[in-house]
Amino acid sequence: MIPENLTEGQLLSLLELLVEQRFTQPPPRYTESTLVKILNVKFSAKMESNLDKIEQHKAGYEETLTKFYQPFKTALEKAKEQKKEIKNELVEKTDIICDKCGRPMVLRWGKNGRFYACSGFPECKNTKPIEEPQVKQSDEICDVCGAPMVIKRGRFGEFLACSNYPKCKNTRPISSAAPIKKGENILLLQQLPQM
Numbered sequence: 001m002i003p004e005n006l007t008e009g010q011l012l013s014l015l016e017l018l019v020e021q022r023f024t025q026p027p028p029r030y031t032e033s034t035l036v037k038i039l040n041v042k043f044s045a046k047m048e049s050n051l052d053k054i055e056q057h058k059a060g061y062e063e064t065l066t067k068f069y070q071p072f073k074t075a076l077e078k079a080k081e082q083k084k085e086i087k088n089e090l091v092e093k094t095d096i097i098c099d100k101c102g103r104p105m106v107l108r109w110g111k112n113g114r115f116y117a118c119s120g121f122p123e124c125k126n127t128k129p130i131e132e133p134q135v136k137q138s139d140e141i142c143d144v145c146g147a148p149m150v151i152k153r154g155r156f157g158e159f160l161a162c163s164n165y166p167k168c169k170n171t172r173p174i175s176s177a178a179p180i181k182k183g184e185n186i187l188l189l190q191q192l193p194q195m
């Protein structure tokens with residue numbers, strides 16, 4: 001028997017199969033004409049009702065498509081543009097020089113977090129992973145534990161951090177001297193020759 005709810009494609013492959021079977025081992029119960037009749041009845045009935053359904057819904061589909069899909073498409077395109085903009089905004093300048101072309105490298109966001117990428121992209125595709133912050137010695141002493149402070153590089157540039165880290169988490173900005181106000185500055189300069 002022919003199952004219900006066959007697609008046109010399935011029906012055609014079934015027909016092919018039946019025809020093939022007929023050539024190799026003819027099914028005794030079906031003559032060619034009854035086979036075609038069965039298929040025709042089922043097929044045309046199904047197609048007719050499908051076509052009716054399509055006709056009935058066609059206008060509806062088209063309306064839905066224009067009403068829904070068009071704004072959706074616009075929104076999607078906008079989102080794509082914004083994503084690009086946001087991605088570009090996330091690019092951060094660094095003072096690291098590309099070892100391939102000499103241009104400065106920038107910090108970019110990738111799937112696995114941040115990484116250095118050449119600002120010459122796409123001409124230069126050089127990238128490198130972010131290394132652990134480089135530690136430089138300083139002659140400053142930690143005011144919490146007395147250990148020497150080291151210079152570390154963070155997101156906002158260099159800063160002083162206690163070498164006892166992580167035991168001591170003391171940090172301070174590099175310019176640790178009390179900020180000199182404008183007036184004081186002039187006074188200091190005036191006093192300088194007398195010293």
Ligand SMILES: [Zn+2]
Pocket residue numbers: 098099100101102103118119120124125126
């Ligand atoms: Zn480069």
Ligand SMILES: [Zn+2]
Pocket residue numbers: 142143144145146147162163164168169170
């Ligand atoms: Zn310390």
